[in-house]
Amino acid sequence: MSEMRIDILTLFPDTVGAVLHESIIGRAAKKGAVEINCVQIRDFTENKQNQVDDYPYGGGWGCVMMAQPLKSCLEHVMAAAHGKRSRVIYLSPQGRPYTQETAKRLVRDYDHLVLVCGHYEGVDERFIEECVDEEISLGDFVLTGGEIAAMAVADSVCRLVPGVLSDEQCYIGESHWDGLLEYPQYTRPEVWEGREVPQVLLNGDHEKVEAWRRRQQFIRTRDKRPDLFDSFVPGDKDERKLYEEVKMLTGGAVLSGQVGCRRAAEEDLPAIFQIVEEARAGLKKQKVDQWQGPYPGEQHFRFDMERGECFVLLYGGEIAAFFTLSAREEASYAAISDGKWTEGMRSAVLHRCAVAEKYRGSGMAEKMMRFVDEQALAMGLRCVRTDTHRKNKPMQRLLRESGYRYRGNLQVTVEPGHDTARQAYEKIIKLRK
């Protein structure tokens, strides 16, 4: 006896069967974990023409499926599934929208599902009143028939039946299992079309991989499905902390318009200093001994501007971020330790950069990094090097997520009297074909 029997009542049993008897669900059926029967409604008509539909009373467009063949077909499958916990479901655009929670409930509470597929203008209302336990919709749109919806329900239910997938871990943690979307997935090769697999997945540190994946689930859900993120209830203390942290990131401005980038000019200095002060305070709060003295000061920005190396990002008419990108070599980068730069690459150097507080977490930093790439390419350089304080975790994360790789350690000279140890990062910009 299979764990789950599904009878699909349809006018197109061959089409539905051909799909469901393929792949994982097909193999599960062969193993006996599930039993799927696609039953032809037309075989249960009581008229000579095997007619299943007729004109609607009151007039109107199209035909309506008659109640009698549906009921006879249903009685046939119910007799065959005698003793099972059955549920009769009519697939309908008027039903409750189908979710993973519905799939879980159906597997938990029943071992026999009857999926009734309507066609034409739908089915005689009296059949629904008389025989149907529940109406399920695939979404707020109208299909030609219930077959696609029935296949979706059957597939998603079957993969939750014990013995269908190799391990329950296959579906626990997938999108919608606990209200979140799944983390991003990667497979070989490590670099494809210039895009690298995130470093954390290559190091074999399972704890770090798990932590990264959980965080990605929160971020993805927040970004792709804010409705799900808002209604998510975190479980334990750690989850609550992570939830609040990721939620905070959206607390700032939401970017809906165009972000521009241009070379900075003298009149931008007050806005740049304002951002520097916010960054300085933020670093202090995080106990990062970077930008805690006079650096970066007016003379640095004037120097950058004179050489056309300082850029500002503009959003809604205001300066939202700045960065300095130089084609000149950085003397302190020659003495890299515990690693090395990529050999034979001429590089641009990303120096001073920061995002205004109100735009943190809005995606502005990621946009800034894309403008950095663009400017480097405009300079004829495909390699960008930079450094950041070893405790400046947000910057390190931004760099990694923007395609930079850790290359080693170095000491900077610009902040005497402070912690001058820095981590070196490098990005080779891959050109799109």
Ligand SMILES: C[S@@+](CC[C@H](N)C(=O)[O-])C[C@H]1O[C@@H](n2cnc3c(N)ncnc32)[C@H](O)[C@@H]1O
């Ligand atoms: C063209 S539809 C009939 C729609 C119906 N006249 C109405 O407006 O509610 C034909 C059949 O497709 C199926 N169907 C259409 N949209 C669906 C949806 N969103 N979810 C599930 N089944 C759907 C139902 O079985 C329905 O009987």
